[in-house]
Amino acid sequence: MADTPSSPLAPDAAPDRPRRSDATRAAILEAARERFAADGYERATIRAVARDAGIDPSMVMRYYGNKAGLFAAASEIDLKLPDLTSVPREELGATLVRHFLDRWERDETLTAMVRVAVTNEAGADRLRGVFVEQIRPSLAAVCAVPEEDASRAALVGSQLVGMGMLRYVLLLPPAVDLDREEVVSWLGPTIQHYLTAEHP
Amino acid sequence: MADTPSSPLAPDAAPDRPRRSDATRAAILEAARERFAADGYERATIRAVARDAGIDPSMVMRYYGNKAGLFAAASEIDLKLPDLTSVPREELGATLVRHFLDRWERDETLTAMVRVAVTNEAGADRLRGVFVEQIRPSLAAVCAVPEEDASRAALVGSQLVGMGMLRYVLLLPPAVDLDREEVVSWLGPTIQHYLTAEHP
DNA sequence: TATCGTTGCCAACAAGCGTTGACCAACAAC
DNA sequence: GTTGTTGGTCAACGCTTGTTGGCAACGATA
Numbered sequence: 001m002a003d004t005p006s007s008p009l010a011p012d013a014a015p016d017r018p019r020r021s022d023a024t025r026a027a028i029l030e031a032a033r034e035r036f037a038a039d040g041y042e043r044a045t046i047r048a049v050a051r052d053a054g055i056d057p058s059m060v061m062r063y064y065g066n067k068a069g070l071f072a073a074a075s076e077i078d079l080k081l082p083d084l085t086s087v088p089r090e091e092l093g094a095t096l097v098r099h100f101l102d103r104w105e106r107d108e109t110l111t112a113m114v115r116v117a118v119t120n121e122a123g124a125d126r127l128r129g130v131f132v133e134q135i136r137p138s139l140a141a142v143c144a145v146p147e148e149d150a151s152r153a154a155l156v157g158s159q160l161v162g163m164g165m166l167r168y169v170l171l172l173p174p175a176v177d178l179d180r181e182e183v184v185s186w187l188g189p190t191i192q193h194y195l196t197a198e199h200p
Numbered sequence: 201m202a203d204t205p206s207s208p209l210a211p212d213a214a215p216d217r218p219r220r221s222d223a224t225r226a227a228i229l230e231a232a233r234e235r236f237a238a239d240g241y242e243r244a245t246i247r248a249v250a251r252d253a254g255i256d257p258s259m260v261m262r263y264y265g266n267k268a269g270l271f272a273a274a275s276e277i278d279l280k281l282p283d284l285t286s287v288p289r290e291e292l293g294a295t296l297v298r299h300f301l302d303r304w305e306r307d308e309t310l311t312a313m314v315r316v317a318v319t320n321e322a323g324a325d326r327l328r329g330v331f332v333e334q335i336r337p338s339l340a341a342v343c344a345v346p347e348e349d350a351s352r353a354a355l356v357g358s359q360l361v362g363m364g365m366l367r368y369v370l371l372l373p374p375a376v377d378l379d380r381e382e383v384v385s386w387l388g389p390t391i392q393h394y395l396t397a398e399h400p
Numbered sequence: 401t402a403t404c405g406t407t408g409c410c411a412a413c414a415a416g417c418g419t420t421g422a423c424c425a426a427c428a429a430c
Numbered sequence: 431g432t433t434g435t436t437g438g439t440c441a442a443c444g445c446t447t448g449t450t451g452g453c454a455a456c457g458a459t460a
Contacts, residue, residue: 020457040240040242042242042243046447055408055409056409057449058408058410059407061448115319118365118370127370128370128372131372150377154374154378157362158362158387159359159390160362161362161365162362163358166354170327170328171324173328174351175358182351182400185400186355186394189400193389193390194386200382200389219436224437246419247417255438257419258419258440262437266418
């Protein structure tokens with residue numbers, strides 16, 4: 001469930017020499033991200049991904065091993081969270097909200113991750129991994145009570161994920177209609193509070 | 201997609217006389233809620249629901265028409281939101297948070313709805329319906345700026361749904377580990393603010 | 401030019417799905 | 431006691447899915 005099929009190439013220590021199939025691989029990944037984002041894990045079929053990418057389904061299998069491997073590759077994500085210690089303390093909340101709105105709107109990876117995570121255990125693992133490896137450490141650096149970093153990060157995450165759900169996944173009209181800076185000015189202080197308050 | 205198959209009984213105006221099959225129907229619904237909650241729409245198979253209920257798959261079809269009808273029946277929910285106008289104004293937030301934690305923990309209906317809504321359009325409709333018909337009107341009665349009732353409700357919903365996602369669906373450890381009153385004392389003021397602030 | 405790994409297509413497989421219709425047992429009404 | 435209705439099983443259908451293996455064209459290397 002967690003191996004790297006890559007391709008029948010050099011068995012080891014091959015520092016990723018460019019392959020003739022790189023364009024195809026990229027097309028597959030892009031199609032996969034779109035399908036996973038639109039349909040979730042089960043309804044996103046390998047056949048549909050292949051069709052979108054303009055190739056045969058068996059190519060997807062060759063390059064990514066199986067459906068789980070395809071999702072693993074398509075859901076790799078680096079949130080690129082900024083170094084929060086160099087952000088003016090009173091702008092932490094707004095900065096984070098803006099960053100997440102950006103990340104959510106740049107491509108469909110986050111939507112795909114959430115849609116899959118909700119009904120697929122491997123997807124849920126992936127999302128928890130993002131939380132543990134990226135969100136939590138980044139927030140810990142500026143958390144008001146260092147030993148509460150996990151729960152504070154969970155609170156921040158709950159507000160950000162919740163807005164993402166309503167606005168980008170469920171497409172609830174009043175959430176979609178909020179304009180960007182409106183979201184920032186509402187959620188910013190909330191995040192700020194979860195992060196910097198000494199006590200609830 | 202939106203008819204009521206019920207059963208081959210009186211064609212109309214039959215005020216739901218008890219049927220001999222009521223126990224079976226209830227068993228099917230309970231099994232369905234569990235399966236939808238655990239697996240989402242696609243992976244929750246009619247065969248599995250029938251197995252859990254101890255009957256034949258074709259019974260599910262007879263009583264609920266098809267899979268969509270089964271979900272429609274299993275996802276009927278009344279949040280039973282209290283009349284917020286009779287809640288002391290400064291306790292609005294805490295009251296709402298407690299109510300939602302209760303509702304989420306009483307049975308698996310909410311988890312099922314969220315799990316399905318994320319990958320199934322009918323499920324998403326259902327959840328948006330709950331928002332429009334139950335959450336929004338209830339909150340509108342106490343909204344600080346009446347003409348902003350939709351966006352305020354979306355903000356409140358985003359925080360509540362987000363915590364529900366992390367705590368009951370994704371089972372993110374630090375969100376699961378928060379104890380109840382801790383959640384109330386963090387989210388309460390947030391909800392309170394979204395609801396009663398004149399301005400972000 | 402001959403070789404060999406790579407890229408791609410095609411056809412098929414086994415399994416699982418939602419759904420259907422025929423059929424039987426128990427009950428209720430007359 | 432017969433008859434019609436209801437509750438339930440069984441076996442099958444058509445379809446889609448993930449996945450596999452064989453085979454042909456291509457491109458670099460020798």
